[in-house]
Amino acid sequence: MRTQYITSTPFSDQRPGTSGLRKATQTFQKAHYSENFIQAVFNTLGIAGKTLVIGGDGRFHNKAVLQTIIAMAVAQGAKALIITQNGLLSTPAASHLIRLNQADYGMILSASHNPGGADGDFGIKVNLERGEPAPEHVTEAIYQQSLALDGYITTDNGAIDLSELGDTRLGDTKIRIISATTDYVALMQECFDFPAIKRWLEQYRIAFDALHAVTGPYAKALFVDALGVDETYLLNTTPLPDFGGKHPDPAPDRIDELKHKMTEDERIVLVAASDGDGDRNLISGRDGVINPCDSLAVIADHHADIPCLRTLRGVARSMPTCRAIDKVASAQRLTCYETPTGWKFFANLLDAELIQLCGEESFGTGGDHIREKDGLWTILCWLNILAVSGKTPDQLIHEHWQRYGRHHFNRFDYSGLDPESATKMLASLERDLTKYIGQTHHGLTITSAGQFNYTDPTNGETTPGQGLQVQFGSQARIICRLSGTDTRGVTLRIYCEYWQQDITTKPALAGTTATLASLAQGALNISAFCGKTQPDHIV
Ligand code: G16
Numbered sequence: 001m002r003t004q005y006i007t008s009t010p011f012s013d014q015r016p017g018t019s020g021l022r023k024a025t026q027t028f029q030k031a032h033y034s035e036n037f038i039q040a041v042f043n044t045l046g047i048a049g050k051t052l053v054i055g056g057d058g059r060f061h062n063k064a065v066l067q068t069i070i071a072m073a074v075a076q077g078a079k080a081l082i083i084t085q086n087g088l089l090s091t092p093a094a095s096h097l098i099r100l101n102q103a104d105y106g107m108i109l110s111a112s113h114n115p116g117g118a119d120g121d122f123g124i125k126v127n128l129e130r131g132e133p134a135p136e137h138v139t140e141a142i143y144q145q146s147l148a149l150d151g152y153i154t155t156d157n158g159a160i161d162l163s164e165l166g167d168t169r170l171g172d173t174k175i176r177i178i179s180a181t182t183d184y185v186a187l188m189q190e191c192f193d194f195p196a197i198k199r200w201l202e203q204y205r206i207a208f209d210a211l212h213a214v215t216g217p218y219a220k221a222l223f224v225d226a227l228g229v230d231e232t233y234l235l236n237t238t239p240l241p242d243f244g245g246k247h248p249d250p251a252p253d254r255i256d257e258l259k260h261k262m263t264e265d266e267r268i269v270l271v272a273a274s275d276g277d278g279d280r281n282l283i284s285g286r287d288g289v290i291n292p293c294d295s296l297a298v299i300a301d302h303h304a305d306i307p308c309l310r311t312l313r314g315v316a317r318s319m320p321t322c323r324a325i326d327k328v329a330s331a332q333r334l335t336c337y338e339t340p341t342g343w344k345f346f347a348n349l350l351d352a353e354l355i356q357l358c359g360e361e362s363f364g365t366g367g368d369h370i371r372e373k374d375g376l377w378t379i380l381c382w383l384n385i386l387a388v389s390g391k392t393p394d395q396l397i398h399e400h401w402q403r404y405g406r407h408h409f410n411r412f413d414y415s416g417l418d419p420e421s422a423t424k425m426l427a428s429l430e431r432d433l434t435k436y437i438g439q440t441h442h443g444l445t446i447t448s449a450g451q452f453n454y455t456d457p458t459n460g461e462t463t464p465g466q467g468l469q470v471q472f473g474s475q476a477r478i479i480c481r482l483s484g485t486d487t488r489g490v491t492l493r494i495y496c497e498y499w500q501q502d503i504t505t506k507p508a509l510a511g512t513t514a515t516l517a518s519l520a521q522g523a524l525n526i527s528a529f530c531g532k533t534q535p536d537h538i539v
Contacts, residue, residue, distance in 0.1 A: 001171045003075045007151040008032035014040065014146035016139040018342045018484030020125030022111045025061050027487075028122040032152070034065050038072055038107075039152035040145035041126055044138065045105050048077035053097045053127075055089025055180065056109025057214040057248075057277040058239035059116035062087055065109050065124070067159045074173045075155040081173060084180035087162050088239055090214045090278030092366075092374035093184040095131035099370065100183055104129055110214075110277035113249035114487065117242035121487045132347030132371035136463060181221040188222060191308035191369055192380045193387065198227050200387035207261045208379070209235040209273040212244035218278065218376055233268075235261070243276065250275050250282035250363060250375075251539060252289040262286060269392045270382065274375030279343075280363040281375035283382055285393035293317070293409050296359035297324035298400050299381045300334065303357065305388035306381055308369055314355035316346055319452050319467060320479045320495040321361040322409040331404070340454045340466035341481065347371045348458040361411060361495065405501040410513040412496065412535040414526060416489040422482055425492075425529035429480070430468055441519055442509055444472040452479075470520075475499055476509070478520045492530070494520045 056062040111123035126134040210216035216237030223229040250273035258271040303309035316337035329336035339345035346358040359365040364373035453464040467481030483491040496516035500507040
């Protein structure tokens with residue numbers, strides 16, 4: 001094995017965003033681009049004598065970057081590399097493997113729900129020893145390292161075969177190829193009452209769409225092998241580098257195949273999907289998709305039915321996630337925390353045992369079994385609740401709204417904006433924001449308005465500037481922030497929430513979230529700053 005020092009010059013755009021470094025695939029294919037970032041990670045977290053978990057969601061360019069990490073880690077004296085067969089590894093399973101094997105950290109190759117392929121996106125996420133996404137001070141240190149590099153160290157010994165399970169040695173490094181699914185399935189069996197779910201599945205049908213992304217093998221192991229679901233109810237389970245040309249995003253407007261499946265078979269009461277790397281979830285009953293904010297609230301409300309959540313004491317949601325869970329927390333005397341967008345902010349709360357359940361509007365829900373959001377875990381939460389209650393998802397959600405009122409919630413995305421203009425637009429609104437307090441619009445009075453600055457209750461670390469928030473008491477809310485996961489331009493997200501207390505009468509605010517969004521669009525003056533008159537996508 002020959003070690004090589006390759007000289008390179010720094011790239012100025014390697015600051016990780018909401019969830020790792022995410023860019024166009026072609027950016028990662030530039031000479032030295034991936035290597036420089038990997039070296040910056042190694043310089044920050046150390047590599048000699050370290051144990052790493054590595055894998056990815058199977059998208060185009062995964063295999064090449066995986067081999068790059070292996071060659072660089074071996075050249076720099078890693079103690080062990082734990083790699084899943086063929087390099088396929090979901091984000092939640094990666095978090096679990098880091099914890100289970102007491103690894104020092106992990107690298108997950110994924111751009112999550114962004115499209116894959118040569119013209120799509122690629123990404124590298126870094127998770128630390130508790131399985132959690134690297135926090136801001138670590139990602140910032142990686143970025144600073146990336147700016148100071150003059151090269152990286154690697155070997156020229158060629159690609160490693162990742163198809164056979166087993167241990168080998170390369171230089172000083174032990175290379176362990178393991179099953180991607182075995183340990184994850186065992187964890188799910190500890191979390192849930194599989195016999196009860198299996199009995200329920202004898203009477204009811206479910207369908208799942210893996211969107212040709214990473215969850216196919218996991219879904220087969222869980223739903224078919226462990227729970228006895230007929231394989232024909234699982235769609236698109238073969239992971240493909242381009243996700244079969246589809247968007248690996250379980251958004252409500254991308255589940256036509258599942259809807260068709262429901263039309264074909266009336267016994268299906270729940271359909272579900274996950275995203276590129278398996279951390280997101282979509283759940284739908286026959287009456288429609290269950291909003292992720294409602295899903296989180298229902299899981300919290302029925303936590304006593306779920307073995308791994310029985311001792312729930314605290315919950316958390318990201319700030320833009322609607323306040324449906326706050327109502328449950330108040331009724332059930334659970335402490336409820338509000339964090340900035342990004343799963344990394346939940347990790348300390350989970351570690352400190354302040355919370356055991358958390359979630360985001362962006363189709364992410366998770367518990368304290370790992371330190372990532374977990375798509376299949378969330379689906380199993382629902383199945384466990386259904387198995388215990390004997391109800392359908394539609395009945396559960398309707399009962400929930402009857403008891404707690406309904407939080408209408410939508411996110412309005414304006415994409416591809418010029419970052420400088422979008423930043424100026426938000427700064428301009430922020431300057432004027434306090435003057436809105438006390439104003440009444442459409443019968444709703446603004447009770448507070450300002451920037452969301454977060455202080456982590458476990459260590460006092462502050463993260464300022466996480467989004468502009470306008471509150472109309474507990475009745476309604478508007479939040480504006482820029483996405484941190486874009487790869488081309490920037491997306492303005494406007495989140496609107498309106499609480500309808502009595503679902504048997506019409507909401508007092510006509511148009512609910514759309515009315516709030518047009519209010520925000522006017523206050524931001526989006527057309528003048530960014531040239532857009534309407535959102536590109538409404539979720
Ligand atoms: C990532 C983060 C989530 C976040 C989402 C959207 O999810 O892990 O915590 O809510 O991005 O972030 P933004 O609004 O900044 O685009 P994923 O599934 O894309 O890794």
